[in-house]
Amino acid sequence: MKDRVIQSIIDLVLLPLVGISVCLILWCAASALTYDSKAKRSILPNPADTVRASAKYLVAPFSHDEEQGVDGLGLLALQSLGLVMKGYLAALVVAVPIGFMLGGSKLFTKCFDPIFQILRPVSPLAWYPLAGVIMVSVKKTYYAGADATTWQCILTIGICSLWPTVMNTAVGVRAIPQDYLNVAKVLQLGRFKTFTKIQLPAALPYMFTGFRLSLGIAWLVIVACEMLSGKAGIGFFVNDSYNADDYGSMIMSILIIGVVGFLLDRLMSVVEKNIDLVLNFPTTVRHIVSFVRPEKRSQAHAVS
Amino acid sequence: MPFLELNNIYKSYGRGASRTRVLSNLSLSVERGEFVAIVGYSGAGKTTLMSLIAGLIMPDSGSVIVDGKPVTKPGPDRALVFQNYSLLPWMTVFDNVHLAVVQRFPHLSRADQKAHTLKCIAMVNLAHAAHKKPSELSGGMRQRVSVARGLALDPQILLLDEPLSALDALTRANIQDEIERIWQADKKTVVLITNDVDEGILLADRIIPLSMGPDATFGPAFTVDIPRPRDRKTLNHDPRFRHIRKDVIGWLLGPGKRHQNASKPMNIAPADVSSPAILSMGGYA
Numbered sequence: 001m002k003d004r005v006i007q008s009i010i011d012l013v014l015l016p017l018v019g020i021s022v023c024l025i026l027w028c029a030a031s032a033l034t035y036d037s038k039a040k041r042s043i044l045p046n047p048a049d050t051v052r053a054s055a056k057y058l059v060a061p062f063s064h065d066e067e068q069g070v071d072g073l074g075l076l077a078l079q080s081l082g083l084v085m086k087g088y089l090a091a092l093v094v095a096v097p098i099g100f101m102l103g104g105s106k107l108f109t110k111c112f113d114p115i116f117q118i119l120r121p122v123s124p125l126a127w128y129p130l131a132g133v134i135m136v137s138v139k140k141t142y143y144a145g146a147d148a149t150t151w152q153c154i155l156t157i158g159i160c161s162l163w164p165t166v167m168n169t170a171v172g173v174r175a176i177p178q179d180y181l182n183v184a185k186v187l188q189l190g191r192f193k194t195f196t197k198i199q200l201p202a203a204l205p206y207m208f209t210g211f212r213l214s215l216g217i218a219w220l221v222i223v224a225c226e227m228l229s230g231k232a233g234i235g236f237f238v239n240d241s242y243n244a245d246d247y248g249s250m251i252m253s254i255l256i257i258g259v260v261g262f263l264l265d266r267l268m269s270v271v272e273k274n275i276d277l278v279l280n281f282p283t284t285v286r287h288i289v290s291f292v293r294p295e296k297r298s299q300a301h302a303v304s
Numbered sequence: 305m306p307f308l309e310l311n312n313i314y315k316s317y318g319r320g321a322s323r324t325r326v327l328s329n330l331s332l333s334v335e336r337g338e339f340v341a342i343v344g345y346s347g348a349g350k351t352t353l354m355s356l357i358a359g360l361i362m363p364d365s366g367s368v369i370v371d372g373k374p375v376t377k378p379g380p381d382r383a384l385v386f387q388n389y390s391l392l393p394w395m396t397v398f399d400n401v402h403l404a405v406v407q408r409f410p411h412l413s414r415a416d417q418k419a420h421t422l423k424c425i426a427m428v429n430l431a432h433a434a435h436k437k438p439s440e441l442s443g444g445m446r447q448r449v450s451v452a453r454g455l456a457l458d459p460q461i462l463l464l465d466e467p468l469s470a471l472d473a474l475t476r477a478n479i480q481d482e483i484e485r486i487w488q489a490d491k492k493t494v495v496l497i498t499n500d501v502d503e504g505i506l507l508a509d510r511i512i513p514l515s516m517g518p519d520a521t522f523g524p525a526f527t528v529d530i531p532r533p534r535d536r537k538t539l540n541h542d543p544r545f546r547h548i549r550k551d552v553i554g555w556l557l558g559p560g561k562r563h564q565n566a567s568k569p570m571n572i573a574p575a576d577v578s579s580p581a582i583l584s585m586g587g588y589a
Contacts, residue, residue, distance in 0.1 A: 179390040185360055185378045187407045187457070197403060201394045276394070 045248040053248020073234065073256050080222050080233035081260070083150070087157025088218040092211065095162045099169020099210070100195075103203070109170075120163045124156055124221040128228050131155035153225040160221045164213035172206025173199060205275050212268035219261045234260075305372065306333035307493055308357070308461055313366035315352055326352050328519040330366070332512065334495065336460075339487055341496045341504030342522075343552060344514030344560075350497045351387060353514070354465040357495065358384040370461065380408050383459035387466040389450045391438040397449050398434040401425055404456040424456040425449075428482060444475035448482070455486065462487075464496040468503065477536060480507060488532070501552050505545055506534055513552055515560035523555045 024047055031046035045053060054073070061074030101108045102116075132152045139146040180202055184194040223235030230236060234253055241249040271278070313330040316323050326349035334340050344350050355361045357368055359378040368375040370382065378384075391400050402421045409417060425434050428448035438446050447467055454462055464483070468476045484507055487494050498504050504511040505528050513523040530544050539545050 179386060179388060180392060182355075182360055182384075182386070183390050183392065186358060186384050187404050188378055188380065189403075189407060193407070198392065201392070 050248040054252035076234040087154040091158040091161040095165035102170035103173025161214040161218040165210035168210030172203030176202040208272040307336040308334040309369040313363045337491045339494045341508035345516045348517040348520040381460045383454035383457040384463045385454040389446045424452045428452045461493045
């Protein structure tokens with residue numbers, strides 16, 4: 001028992017610290033190599049300089065300082081996350097039905113799979129202008145009050161994060177064991193019930209893998225979108241501080257992008273691993289209800 | 305009039321050169337309330353036969369008739385208990401059975417549906433495990449849930465597709481007793497497919513061997529005229545039991561096996577392919 005605790009401390013704390021230290025040392029070395037003797041400082045800031053330079057964005061990470069025009073890095077990350085979530089959720093709403101059709105219908109696969117395979121590898125940078133054209137024309141023709149730039153970003157994020165969910169849902173639907181479908185046939189479940197009671201729960205683990213990968217993509221794309229659009233957010237801030245020669249803040253915001261992406265991925269894999277709880281939601285609720293109403297239970301015991 | 309009839313059933317899988325005829329000229333009549341066991345080699349097409357009766361697949365030619373009507377699709381009159389249980393792993397025992405109940409009796413009140421579900425679970429002695437997931441159950445318990453789900457459909461015919469083949473001997477004996485008890489209580493028509501001749505003789509009124517595949521066909525039917533209740537402990541010494549056993553095994557090892565050797569190499573006439581299988585093996589149509 002004690003050995004296992006020590007082992008897990010080594011695995012989870014010490015060894016990652018070793019890795020981080022090695023990287024910090026390499027970083028310091030790289031920083032030292034770019035030392036500019038005239039300016040008496042390195043062009044590439046070392047870790048200490050990075051923290052010092054970005055301190056004003058970190059002391060109050062979630063606040064907006066009107067006077068100095070300083071936004072906390074946390075606030076910027078949240079702004080970016082908000083946009084990511086809109087595009088991501090829109091992508092899921094579209095991707096899941098497409099995935100089900102792709103997995104369930106050979107005809108649909110034959111018609112559309114080639115197109116999906118061509119669209120899938122297109123870079124977000126390439127989608128962005130097209131999304132702009134679409135949104136500007138929507139704004140002109142239908143809805144003058146629209147914030148075209150925001151919608152352009154959302155559309156780009158949506159298109160790019162579509163594919164992992166589409167593909168994984170399709171794989172999940174194809175992987176549904178024939179046994180389960182036979183059960184549906186023997187019980188004569190209708191189309192809707194076959195979908196909700198059999199296909200959806202059976203494909204859900206695959207779908208969640210897709211959801212996780214899609215979220216990762218969405219978070220990658222937001223940076224490109226913000227750089228291109230100039231919308232305030234953590235991605236724009238990277239470019240902005242680069243242009244302002246504030247390399248310390250630039251590096252810090254890159255690190256924060258990484259940390260947020262990592263946390264999103266962890267969050268999704270926690271959900272993925274506890275998929276049972278999601279699937280059992282009705283049962284769990286029923287258990288809680290029967291727990292809250294104990295008199296019903298005691299009656300059942302009395303009978304048995 | 306027989307309740308369940310198979311008339312000259314042929315069934316093949318595959319296309320072109322790889323086309324294999326699995327079942328060849330099967331005919332069978334089962335009376336209402338009869339318990340029939342079909343014994344045969346593994347891979348002989350027993351599960352295909354069950355799927356045909358259940359209506360999951362259609363024969364290339366020939367017909368399955370239940371209660372005077374030809375079978376064209378699965379129906380609530382025939383409940384199939386799958387060889388590999390086929391329980392839905394994300395549902396509890398209760399929910400697995402309840403799904404069938406709600407589907408079969410949509411007009412019952414919620415309370416009645418629940419009561420019927422619990423009754424079916426109680427029939428297979430699993431009341432204590434109703435809230436458990438299939439993954440928390442042993443193989444025998446899972447198969448009992450599968451039987452309970454079949455019973456929940458209140459079928460006229462219970463189709464048992466090697467339900468006990470994956471179980472250890474003691475569990476088998478237990479569930480054999482339960483199947484017999486349920487059959488005696490409800491007097492349903494039961495078709496049991498098994499690879500265990502003793503099991504067939506213990507449970508069935510009639511036992512029919514199926515020859516080795518491909519091109520499997522029925523041998524002669526053997527009537528099991530041993531009075532019930534049959535006691536498995538003394539059955540081994542019953543001369544009628546030994547006689548039937550000898551005959552069935554004799555046929556399976558003799559004509560039932562030679563039949564297959566004689567039919568090699570397989571040359572299959574371009575059989576009637578006008579009725580394509582709705583269910584390709586393992587594929588998702």
